Amino acid sequence: xxxxxxxxxxxxxxxxxxxxHISVDCIIFGFYENELKVLLLKAKxxxxxxxxxxxxxxxxxxxxxxxxxxxxxxxxxEIYLQQFHVFSAPERSTKKINQGFLRNIGIKADRSWMxxxxxxxxxxxLVDFTKVRPVADIFSEACEWFNIHKIPQMILDHREILKKAxxxxxxxxxxxxxxxxxxxxxxxxxxxxKLYETILNRKLDRRNFQRKIAGTGILKKLxxxxxxxxxxxxxxxxxxxxxxxxALKAGMGFDL
Amino acid sequence: xxxxxxxxxxxxxxxxxxxxHISVDCIIFGFYENELKVLLLKAKxxxxxxxxxxxxxxxxxxxxxxxxxxxxxxxxxEIYLQQFHVFSAPERSTKKINQGFLRNIGIKADRSWMxxxxxxxxxxxLVDFTKVRPVADIFSEACEWFNIHKIPQMILDHREILKKAxxxxxxxxxxxxxxxxxxxxxxxxxxxxKLYETILNRKLDRRNFQRKIAGTGILKKLxxxxxxxxxxxxxxxxxxxxxxxxALKAGMGFDL
DNA sequence: TTTCTTTGTGTTATTATGACACAATGATAA
DNA sequence: TTATCATTGTGTCATAATAACACAAAGAAA
Numbered sequence: 001x002x003x004x005x006x007x008x009x010x011x012x013x014x015x016x017x018x019x020x021h022i023s024v025d026c027i028i029f030g031f032y033e034n035e036l037k038v039l040l041l042k043a044k045x046x047x048x049x050x051x052x053x054x055x056x057x058x059x060x061x062x063x064x065x066x067x068x069x070x071x072x073x074x075x076x077x078e079i080y081l082q083q084f085h086v087f088s089a090p091e092r093s094t095k096k097i098n099q100g101f102l103r104n105i106g107i108k109a110d111r112s113w114m115x116x117x118x119x120x121x122x123x124x125x126l127v128d129f130t131k132v133r134p135v136a137d138i139f140s141e142a143c144e145w146f147n148i149h150k151i152p153q154m155i156l157d158h159r160e161i162l163k164k165a166x167x168x169x170x171x172x173x174x175x176x177x178x179x180x181x182x183x184x185x186x187x188x189x190x191x192x193x194k195l196y197e198t199i200l201n202r203k204l205d206r207r208n209f210q211r212k213i214a215g216t217g218i219l220k221k222l223x224x225x226x227x228x229x230x231x232x233x234x235x236x237x238x239x240x241x242x243x244x245x246x247a248l249k250a251g252m253g254f255d256l
Numbered sequence: 257x258x259x260x261x262x263x264x265x266x267x268x269x270x271x272x273x274x275x276x277h278i279s280v281d282c283i284i285f286g287f288y289e290n291e292l293k294v295l296l297l298k299a300k301x302x303x304x305x306x307x308x309x310x311x312x313x314x315x316x317x318x319x320x321x322x323x324x325x326x327x328x329x330x331x332x333x334e335i336y337l338q339q340f341h342v343f344s345a346p347e348r349s350t351k352k353i354n355q356g357f358l359r360n361i362g363i364k365a366d367r368s369w370m371x372x373x374x375x376x377x378x379x380x381x382l383v384d385f386t387k388v389r390p391v392a393d394i395f396s397e398a399c400e401w402f403n404i405h406k407i408p409q410m411i412l413d414h415r416e417i418l419k420k421a422x423x424x425x426x427x428x429x430x431x432x433x434x435x436x437x438x439x440x441x442x443x444x445x446x447x448x449x450k451l452y453e454t455i456l457n458r459k460l461d462r463r464n465f466q467r468k469i470a471g472t473g474i475l476k477k478l479x480x481x482x483x484x485x486x487x488x489x490x491x492x493x494x495x496x497x498x499x500x501x502x503a504l505k506a507g508m509g510f511d512l
Numbered sequence: 513t514t515t516c517t518t519t520g521t522g523t524t525a526t527t528a529t530g531a532c533a534c535a536a537t538g539a540t541a542a
Numbered sequence: 543t544t545a546t547c548a549t550t551g552t553g554t555c556a557t558a559a560t561a562a563c564a565c566a567a568a569g570a571a572a
Contacts, residue, residue: 019277022375062344062375083342086377088318119278119318121342190550207552208530215528225537231549232537254528446519463521464561471559481568487518488568510559 006138008107015113018055023120024066025053025158026081027165028074029148030129031182036148036198037129038162039073041140045104048155050140051162053120066123073143075133080181081125084168085161092157093118101139124165126181169199174252180239188226188234189213196256204256212254218244262394264363271369274311279376280322281309281414282337283421284330285404286385287438292404292454293385294418295329297396301360304411306396307418309376322379329399331389336437337381340424341417348413349374357395380421382437425455430508436495444482444490445469452512460512468510474500 028039040049054069056062062083070079098114134143146152148166151159169178178199179192193209213219220240225233247253284295296305310325312318318339326335354370390399402408404422407415425434434455435448449465469475476496481489 019373019375021275021277056344056375058373059346061346062342086318086339086342088312090315090317117275117314119275119312188550205530205532206550207532210551212529228539229549230539231547232539232551234550444519461561461563462519463563466520468560485518486570487516488520488570490519 004105004107007105010138011102011107011112011114014055017057018113019058020113021116021118022062023053023055023118024062024069024123025051025087025120025161026066026070026073026123026125027051027162028070028125028127028132029165029169029182030127030132030145031195031198032129032145034194034198036195037145038148038151039132039134040144040146040152040154041073041136042142042144043101043155044139044141045101046155048153049146049151049158050155051158052137052143054137062121066125070125070127072137073135074127074131075135076127076131079125079127080177081123082176083121084124085122085164086119087122087157087161088119089157090117092120094156120161122161122165124168126176126178128181128184130184170201173199173256174254175248177239177244177248180241180244186222186224186236186238188236190234192237200256209256212256215254216243216247216252218247260361260363263361266394267358267363267368267370270311273313274369275314276369277372277374278318279309279311279374280318280325280379281307281343281376281417282322282326282329282379282381283307283418284326284381284383284388285421285425285438286383286388286401287451287454288385288401290450290454292451293401294404294407295388295390296400296402296408296410297329297392298398298400299357299411300395300397301357302411304409305402305407305414306411307414308393308399310393318377322381326381326383328393329391330383330387331391332383332387335381335383336433337379338432339377340380341378341420342375343378343413343417344375345413346373348376350412376417378417378421380424382432382434384437384440386440426457429455429512430510431504433495433500433504436497436500442478442480442492442494444492446490448493456512465512468512471510472499472503472508474503 030037030039039052041052043050052069052073054065056065060068063081066081066083067079070081071077098112099110102108129145134145136143151162154162169176173196179187179195182195183191189210192213193204193206196209197204218240219237222236222238224236226236227233286293286295295308297308298304299306308325308329310321312321316324319337322337322339323335326337327333354368355366358364385401390401392399407418410418429452435443435451438451439447445466448469449460449462452465453460474496475493478492478494480492482492483489
């Protein structure tokens with residue numbers, strides 16, 4: 001079958017295309033139905049889940065490698081992303097796991113470049129959940145969203161990477177356009193607040209939140225209100241991109 | 257001569273010891289005579305200066321590689337350091353520069369691993385200037401401190417790396433023990449303030465600074481005052497390490 | 513003894529923050 | 543048709559943090 005041929009190709013000839021010892025792992029954050037979610041892949045046979053990842057082409061910028069990988073998994077171009085940490089423990093990628101995987105699909109390869117040690121650079125990506133069309137890679141049998149607080153068993157140190165990514169998202173909240181990238185173009189104030197609450201994992205005062213956000217001037221209130229909703233309909237807002245980016249550089253100027 | 261033998265060894269056999277394609281570059285910050293300084297190496301023949309750097313042993317944690325490199329350049333153990341960014345532009349390390357260097361010292365080697373592309377992880381280190389004993393490496397003819405605002409011509413993208421390191425130091429100021437690592441055990445309030453002013457590159461109000469720092473409870477005032485100084489003698493202070501580390505986790509709780 | 517610069521310790525006006533109240537809205541139920 | 547009720551929009555107030563500023567104490571130098 002075609003997949004196996006592609007896999008063999010990868011194990012035996014991948015080192016001609018990619019840099020050795022370096023990989024990229026992406027944490028793709030989305031926000032849907034008031035939940036913070038991450039996109040994960042189910043590793044074939046292993047039964048465990050994995051972060052979307054890949055390798056760096058010999059003449060490719062690492063940021064572009066991350067973009068390429070993200071495009072393949074989500075279908076989206078120009079995703080907002082940033083590197084947040086390098087994971088370099090020598091024991092983090094073990095030969096055994098990879099070899100076990102190969103045996104399962106009937107490939108014998110003891111000296112593949114894939115068995116060498118890998119140092120992985122973690123990238124954090126913020127995407128519009130509704131625009132993503134998840135696609136599994138050749139190592140995986142599924143590609144699905146998971147609630148950040150209901151993560152399944154994961155391979156290698158991927159759980160640890162995920163944890164670090166979330167911590168990073170929390171501490172850097174005021175320096176990155178989470179609202180713009182995780183929400184749709186139009187959104188209501190309660191939606192924006194819920195996003196912040198979900199990321200920070202704590203309640204915020206509704207009135208103070210509104211005052212502080214409004215105080216930065218990054219929002220444009222629309223005349224339109226949300227339709228078909230019980231109780232009082234909230235107004236829609238859009239970001240004032242110029243002011244948003246300006247405010248982010250200075251760190252938004254408020255604590256929540 | 258011994259150096260050349262070591263160099264040949266490195267170019268021809270280094271790939272047996274080290275991971276390919278990955279290097280570590282360190283920005284070593286020190287504070288002396290009210291100036292923020294960085295430790296640089298003068299590249300042999302090139303005439304330009306370079307960041308202290310090196311490679312990762314095949315079974316070594318990247319953090320340990322950085323510690324090992326720092327130990328060799330400064331003589332110090334257990335230096336405070338943190339990774340801050342990965343530099344991965346494919347054109348950042350050019351074959352030409354390395355080959356030119358080799359020609360200058362009379363070595364012919366077209367296919368050395370050193371000519372392959374390198375992705376470099378930037379580490380930021382905070383050290384006690386007075387304890388450092390600078391030592392050049394085999395690629396360098398000198399190892400010296402430079403004022404952060406008087407940086408000489410540098411090789412490759414090292415200037416850019418330095419810039420990013422400084423930006424990182426500035427934005428992360430409240431999350432890292434700059435005072436504890438850059439000053440001596442005993443220090444005066446004006447010294448601490450000058451450190452902050454130098455890093456942030458702006459003046460701070462003397463009285464407000466003192467109040468905010470004192471407010472965190474991270475300082476212990478000593479009975480001793482500084483001797484042999486013109487005008488009123490300032491008191492010495494020490495850090496209350498327990499409270500310092502606690503305060504850092506929360507980000508010090510103040511803006512300067 | 514006087515001068516002069518720097519340190520130590522205030523005060524005050526302004527601004528930001530957290531805690532809280534009430535009227536307006538509009539779908540749903542009576 | 544009207545009442546209900548959860549939710550939104552907007553406001554107030556007490557408190558805390560901040561910026562701006564003043565003056566006395568120290569102690570070497572003149």
